[in-house]
Amino acid sequence: xxxxxxxxxxxxxxxxxxxxxxxxxxxxxxxxxxxxxxxxxxxxxxxxxxxxxxxxxxxxxxxxxxxxxxxxxxxxxxxxxxxxxxxxxxxxxxxxxxxxxxxxxxxxxxxxxxxxxxxxxxxxxxxxxxxxxxxxxxx
Amino acid sequence: xxxxxxxxxxxxxxxxxxxxxxxxxxxxxxxxxxxxxxxxxxxxxxxxxxxxxxxxxxxxxxxxxxxxxxxxxxxxxxxxxxxxxxxxxxxxxxxxxxxxxxxxxxxxxxxxxxxxxxxxxxxxxxxxxxxxxxxxxxxxxxxxxxxxxxxxxxxxxxxxxxxxxxxxxxxxxxxxxxxxxxxxxxxxxxxxxxxxxxxxxxxxxxxxxxxxxxxxxxxxxxxxxxxxxxxxxxxxxxxxxxxxxxxxxxxxxxxxxxxxxxxxxxxxxxxxxxxxxxxxxxxxxxxxxxxxxxxxxxxxxxxxxxxxxxxxxxxxxxxxxxxxxxxxxxxxxxxxxxxxxxxxxxxxxxxxxxxxxxxxxxxxxxxxxxxxxxxxxxxxxxxxxxxxxxxxxxxxxxxxxxxxxxxxxxxxxxxxxxxxxxxxxxxxxxxxxxxxxxxxxxxxxxxxxxxxxxxxxxxxxxxxxxxxxxxxxxxxxxxxxxxxxxxxxxxxxxxxxxxxxxxxxxxxxxxxxxxxxxxxxxxxxxxxxxxxxxxxxxxxxxxxxxxxxxxxxxxxxxxxxxxxxxxxxxxxxxxxxxxxxxxxxxxxxxxxxxxxxxxxxxxxxxxxxxxxxxxxxxxxxxxxxx
Numbered sequence: 001x002x003x004x005x006x007x008x009x010x011x012x013x014x015x016x017x018x019x020x021x022x023x024x025x026x027x028x029x030x031x032x033x034x035x036x037x038x039x040x041x042x043x044x045x046x047x048x049x050x051x052x053x054x055x056x057x058x059x060x061x062x063x064x065x066x067x068x069x070x071x072x073x074x075x076x077x078x079x080x081x082x083x084x085x086x087x088x089x090x091x092x093x094x095x096x097x098x099x100x101x102x103x104x105x106x107x108x109x110x111x112x113x114x115x116x117x118x119x120x121x122x123x124x125x126x127x128x129x130x131x132x133x134x135x136x137x138x139x
Numbered sequence: 140x141x142x143x144x145x146x147x148x149x150x151x152x153x154x155x156x157x158x159x160x161x162x163x164x165x166x167x168x169x170x171x172x173x174x175x176x177x178x179x180x181x182x183x184x185x186x187x188x189x190x191x192x193x194x195x196x197x198x199x200x201x202x203x204x205x206x207x208x209x210x211x212x213x214x215x216x217x218x219x220x221x222x223x224x225x226x227x228x229x230x231x232x233x234x235x236x237x238x239x240x241x242x243x244x245x246x247x248x249x250x251x252x253x254x255x256x257x258x259x260x261x262x263x264x265x266x267x268x269x270x271x272x273x274x275x276x277x278x279x280x281x282x283x284x285x286x287x288x289x290x291x292x293x294x295x296x297x298x299x300x301x302x303x304x305x306x307x308x309x310x311x312x313x314x315x316x317x318x319x320x321x322x323x324x325x326x327x328x329x330x331x332x333x334x335x336x337x338x339x340x341x342x343x344x345x346x347x348x349x350x351x352x353x354x355x356x357x358x359x360x361x362x363x364x365x366x367x368x369x370x371x372x373x374x375x376x377x378x379x380x381x382x383x384x385x386x387x388x389x390x391x392x393x394x395x396x397x398x399x400x401x402x403x404x405x406x407x408x409x410x411x412x413x414x415x416x417x418x419x420x421x422x423x424x425x426x427x428x429x430x431x432x433x434x435x436x437x438x439x440x441x442x443x444x445x446x447x448x449x450x451x452x453x454x455x456x457x458x459x460x461x462x463x464x465x466x467x468x469x470x471x472x473x474x475x476x477x478x479x480x481x482x483x484x485x486x487x488x489x490x491x492x493x494x495x496x497x498x499x500x501x502x503x504x505x506x507x508x509x510x511x512x513x514x515x516x517x518x519x520x521x522x523x524x525x526x527x528x529x530x531x532x533x534x535x536x537x538x539x540x541x542x543x544x545x546x547x548x549x550x551x552x553x554x555x556x557x558x559x560x561x562x563x564x565x566x567x568x569x570x571x572x573x574x575x576x577x578x579x580x581x582x583x584x585x586x587x588x589x590x591x592x593x594x595x596x597x598x599x600x601x602x603x604x605x606x607x608x609x610x611x612x613x614x615x616x617x618x619x620x621x622x623x624x625x626x627x628x629x630x631x632x633x634x635x636x637x638x639x640x641x642x643x644x645x646x647x648x649x650x651x652x653x654x655x656x657x658x659x660x661x662x663x664x665x666x667x668x669x670x671x672x673x674x675x676x677x678x679x680x681x682x683x684x685x686x687x688x689x690x691x692x693x694x695x696x697x698x699x700x701x702x703x704x705x706x707x708x709x710x711x712x713x714x715x716x717x718x719x720x721x722x723x724x725x726x727x728x729x730x731x732x733x734x735x736x737x738x739x740x741x742x743x744x745x746x747x748x749x750x751x752x753x754x755x756x757x758x759x760x761x762x763x764x765x
Contacts, residue, residue, distance in 0.1 A: 023500060023503075026533065027503070027504060027507055027533060030529055030532050030533050031507065031508070031511060031525065031529060033529075034525060034526055034528045034529035034532065035512075035523045035524070035525055035529075036523060036524045036525070036526055037521070037522070037523050038522035038523060038524065054526075056524065066724060066727075067727075068644055068724050068727050068729045068731075069644065069729070070643065070644050070645070070649075070729075071643065071644065072644075073644070073724060073731075089642070090642050091374070091642050091720070091722070091731060091733040092722050092724055092731040093722070094694075094702075094703045094704055094705055094722060095702075095703070096722075096724065
């Protein structure tokens, strides 16, 4: 039959292949679980049922919609077609302003309420979430 | 006006000298007795042209010459002179010119420092290097010239993004580029050595210095970016697994792996294919990073302009380089007949190889996490992001064996090792598990994960400390770098476990009391500076067992462009950082206040510095060729 060296080499290749397959499987599985989807208020309106997973909502902060109290910040994200009310308690980034782009991360309560756990900092004052840009261009 | 023209024509001359260089290289390659002095002088001229071009851009910035489009877009007369100059590389065009400058500088240094190497190898390396240089020349001149005119000349510039106006960020790009561009020399030299079948221990000995130099710069460059993000972005974290950070981590991982492979190549003349592949991938990953960041695919502070033409150019250039290197690898790389590829299972090279596999795994995790959202966006136009849990889940389980190999590996001997005198290693392992058990059990955290990682890191920590007192092991650079790494993991873990934060909205005069902290918002002051207005909050914080401390976090409202940034007030001690930021929300009375206690923060920075000191020690160590 085969010599010892050939057998060893087969074993080696076999081990490498299985670890490779296992690794790829592990990475893809973990990707599936930990991916955060980005949705616009219009996307959310179209949903048939509500996500339980964490998502990101992006759009413009509606004019005169921001209100703040000791432990909560409330505002409306709009993509010029639909709106969603967001409540948030936590640190607010510098570039958070009315009529500017915003991305909030958190959980949906229902189609009109969003409980944000994080508001993402954007580095650029001209930044706009891609959906909002598209919506603006359509207008 | 004048300096822009000088800069532009100097660039054209630089490109022309590239063509001359290629011609002379090919000529000199055929008759190979001594180096044609014209090659050296043209390399020198090329460097001179590029530095002239660079200096003229600096002059345009310093004099606020707004007839230059780049200056107009990124500068302003009220900006301090320091940031006027730093603004040169704070934008797309200027930063590419810096790339090119470093590229030509390194090519010149390479030519000067390799006099003992075979002539054919030197010429071929210069040839490959010139291919890269020409690519960058054409890229700059064609798609992103920093010397475009605007007519009529505007009176005032648009200003530099204020969060970039920071001393650390002024030196972050040059340092990072030294690392990135250093890998281009490794790339060209590996290709040249492959063509000439020169991948052996002599080559490893000489290229090791280059690998070390770019590794040190890359490490420091990443550190600077991380420190900046910590205090300037106001989130109090040091690593966010943001795609922009990941693209700098990937070449670092490849380069670290290469650094270890080179050692094996130098000592045992094995792992040649590994070394070539890693040299190629380090540079490609650096280029990839430039592509992803510069093309506007990743949205971040590094994205200056979304010009699809630029992205396509870099992509085509990148693919031609990859194809070129693959062809060279498959056609020219022959395995050494004498190469004894047998590995004994218990030896230093096996340990290094094992950890290389781990590093490659970490690299692929980061690569997939960074690239997958982009692909999904292109294919299905679905927008997703991959968050920290993905990376933590996939990297943390493999960190523990990685740490243990890092501790044991250096203790093993080359070729074949045995178990003699290894009992104390097991004793240290039990000791570290015991200590981490005592630490972790008092805290309400995930027991198993924290216990194993802290044990692993402590194990490496104790083993390396013990090594400092044993004279037998003379490899100081390895000891320092590995010790630094254990310290890094430990400080990150402790930082994670012991961190606490309070986020609240307060009006002036209000007091917030929690179980052990009392925050008083005393007053708000305003101050006018040359190019910004600042709002300074004044807080007193009382904790049960410490003295009262005053914090003065600041908000800056820059006038050009109008941007608000917060300047955190950070009180750093050896034990912990206290970090406070404020923010206004829509001109209402409430201030958004964030107070964090971050233990061992300074140790994270120090340990990364230690890691690079390890590289530095190795760089200056005198070694003699066998």
